[in-house]
Amino acid sequence: MSTIWIALVAALGFAAGPWQRARIFHHAQPAGQSWRERCSHCEHTLVSKGRRGLTAILPPTGRCPHCHNRLGPRPFTVEIITATVFGLLAWHIGQPPC
Numbered sequence: 001m002s003t004i005w006i007a008l009v010a011a012l013g014f015a016a017g018p019w020q021r022a023r024i025f026h027h028a029q030p031a032g033q034s035w036r037e038r039c040s041h042c043e044h045t046l047v048s049k050g051r052r053g054l055t056a057i058l059p060p061t062g063r064c065p066h067c068h069n070r071l072g073p074r075p076f077t078v079e080i081i082t083a084t085v086f087g088l089l090a091w092h093i094g095q096p097p098c
């Protein structure tokens with residue numbers, strides 16, 4: 001098992017955190033309500049509808065890039081959790097697949 005392999009995959013997970021944060025912001029709505037696209041404070045569009053929304057990212061600070069009010073999970077929690085899960089998956093897989 002390579003420590004470098006695990007560290008690289010964990011870093012990839014950390015880098016995917018802002019993308020994951022946008023998914024959480026977009027989908028964390030009560031049942032029956034439409035997915036969230038805009039900041040609740042300034043109405044700035046953060047995640048677009050359709051395919052463009054799939055590429056949206058939100059800053060790891062957890063704040064709206066327009067009005068700087070807090071959105072969703074605390075800063076860096078999503079990124080650290082994603083990095084941990086990716087690192088654990090790499091540890092479980094063992095060796096790089098190629």
Ligand SMILES: [Zn+2]
Nearest residue numbers: 039042064067
């Ligand atoms: Zn805002």
